[in-house]
Amino acid sequence: MPFPDNEVLDKILRSMNDYEGPVSQETLCNHLKTPPYHTIIRVNTLVTSKEILKDDIEKALAVQYGLKGVPPPIVQFHSKIDDILVVECNQITEKVEPVYPHVMVGLACAVAVLRGANVYAPGVTAIPSGVRIGDRVSVFADILGQCKRGWNSEYHGQKSFVGNGLLVQSRKDLFRVAVPSGLAINMIEPLFDCPSIGDILHEDAIGGIQKGFLQNLPSVLCGHAINPQPHHLVLDLCAAPGGKTTHIGCLMQNKGKVIALDKSVAKIQRIQENSTKLGLTNITAFAFDSIKAYIEIPENQLRGIDMVPPIPESPPFHPYTFDRVLLDAPCSALGQRPQLYNPIRLKEVQSFARLQKKLFVAAVQLLKPGGRLVYSTCTYNVSENEEIIDWALGKFPILRVVSPDIKLGNPGYRVGRLTEEDCIAMQRFGCPASCGSGNENSDSIGFFICCLESMVSKSV
Numbered sequence: 001m002p003f004p005d006n007e008v009l010d011k012i013l014r015s016m017n018d019y020e021g022p023v024s025q026e027t028l029c030n031h032l033k034t035p036p037y038h039t040i041i042r043v044n045t046l047v048t049s050k051e052i053l054k055d056d057i058e059k060a061l062a063v064q065y066g067l068k069g070v071p072p073p074i075v076q077f078h079s080k081i082d083d084i085l086v087v088e089c090n091q092i093t094e095k096v097e098p099v100y101p102h103v104m105v106g107l108a109c110a111v112a113v114l115r116g117a118n119v120y121a122p123g124v125t126a127i128p129s130g131v132r133i134g135d136r137v138s139v140f141a142d143i144l145g146q147c148k149r150g151w152n153s154e155y156h157g158q159k160s161f162v163g164n165g166l167l168v169q170s171r172k173d174l175f176r177v178a179v180p181s182g183l184a185i186n187m188i189e190p191l192f193d194c195p196s197i198g199d200i201l202h203e204d205a206i207g208g209i210q211k212g213f214l215q216n217l218p219s220v221l222c223g224h225a226i227n228p229q230p231h232h233l234v235l236d237l238c239a240a241p242g243g244k245t246t247h248i249g250c251l252m253q254n255k256g257k258v259i260a261l262d263k264s265v266a267k268i269q270r271i272q273e274n275s276t277k278l279g280l281t282n283i284t285a286f287a288f289d290s291i292k293a294y295i296e297i298p299e300n301q302l303r304g305i306d307m308v309p310p311i312p313e314s315p316p317f318h319p320y321t322f323d324r325v326l327l328d329a330p331c332s333a334l335g336q337r338p339q340l341y342n343p344i345r346l347k348e349v350q351s352f353a354r355l356q357k358k359l360f361v362a363a364v365q366l367l368k369p370g371g372r373l374v375y376s377t378c379t380y381n382v383s384e385n386e387e388i389i390d391w392a393l394g395k396f397p398i399l400r401v402v403s404p405d406i407k408l409g410n411p412g413y414r415v416g417r418l419t420e421e422d423c424i425a426m427q428r429f430g431c432p433a434s435c436g437s438g439n440e441n442s443d444s445i446g447f448f449i450c451c452l453e454s455m456v457s458k459s460v
């Protein structure tokens with residue numbers, strides 16, 4: 001069960017059952033424990049075309065699967081999104097069993113393995129002594145993170161099997177240094193046979209610049225919903241690790257300016273790394289609390305201020321500065337897939353709305369009149385999704401919900417003052433009742449997107 005707190009599960013199920021159709025606890029848990037059936041690759045349109053990348057990926061998959069003696073997964077274009085490739089996840093036909101010595105890996109590493117990655121050295125926690133390079137091992141997620149690093153016999157704590165692999169680094173090499181690096185286990189029999197695209201993109205890079213980027217489908221839609229233009233000034237309020245920021249930078253053809261903020265100093269480096277990996281130079285990232293990202297100006301003075309604010313150097317910014325604002329809010333992340341264990345409690349789930357509202361205020365203050373704001377989360381929780389939009393429409397009469405050009409999700413839930421039209425313009429993803437396995441548009445992570453515009457007027 002991914003959520004040990006039953007109240008969290010009940011909360012998700014209650015709203016799904018009310019708005020999207022019957023979903024049992026078992027269906028939801030199984031859905032969350034499995035990766036989406038399709039892997040999505042966003043094309044780095046700055047350096048390549050979808051045709052060239054498709055060709056590169058197909059050739060590399062032919063080699064990858066040729067070694068396994070099975071046909072490679074199919075790579076396709078998407079019928080509505082022009083800058084992605086869709087790769088099918090080959091379903092496992094034979095049951096993979098944990099019949100080899102048990103190697104423990106961290107939870108994040110295990111989730112990456114379920115989505116097609118190999119195991120890299122920093123993710124390994126324990127290997128029984130006596131296991132040598134070239135031996136087959138069964139890989140387990142350390143569910144509670146309680147296994148001691150370097151543990152040398154079988155671990156008997158809570159664990160979950162993710163597949164079998166070949167050990168390519170010795171126990172000694174992995175645990176003798178504080179920060180080990182490189183490939184540790186080649187996953188030859190993963191539980192779900194998702195293709196190992198991350199490695200292909202890395203090896204296919206030219207001069208260190210990758211031709212593609214792995215991203216969930218709804219996240220790609222956020223970039224398109226923002227609809228940034230090359231001359232725009234765009235603000236991404238919660239940007240790390242920069243998946244959506246780099247997409248925006250790319251859609252702007254590496255022109256204009258994207259300002260990326262994130263509260264976490266450690267994570268800012270990830271935005272910079274991802275920008276460099278894609279050859280983007282129009283992104284500037286700052287470690288900053290976005291709640292304080294705007295200069296507070298009293299209401300009476302706000303009406304008289306210059307409507308063409310100076311080009312910003314660094315936060316905090318002048319009100320009405322940005323053509324586009326993305327608020328990909330910190331949230332309870334209940335929609336993440338695959339999810340093996342999430343210890344979140346109901347109280348914590350309920351705490352996010354307060355933070356989201358404070359960030360929303362900053363987003364509206366900083367948006368130019370006539371500008372566009374996209375609000376998104378990766379949770380099913382209605383209090384962090386439609387209820388936030390309902391609150392925002394009440395607090396800022398200048399805002400209205402608008403329909404994005406590409407709409408693939410289900411409508412939002414009808415709460416508070418939201419009209420049917422508002423709900424149709426919103427997008428919800430990942431409800432198991434409407435997932436239809438095999439459909440790349442619906443079998444995704446749980447996600448919510450709402451696109452808003454501020455009407456042209458001086459007061460916010």
Ligand SMILES: C[S@@+](CC[C@H](N)C(=O)[O-])C[C@H]1O[C@@H](n2cnc3c(N)ncnc32)[C@H](O)[C@@H]1O
Pocket residue numbers: 219237238239240241242243244245261262263264267288289290291328329330331
């Ligand atoms: C959902 S993640 C963003 C993912 C990112 N947009 C992407 O696509 O790669 C939310 C981020 O909000 C950041 N965050 C949380 N509180 C914040 C605050 N007050 N100001 C700025 N960032 C914040 C977190 O550090 C986290 O990186």
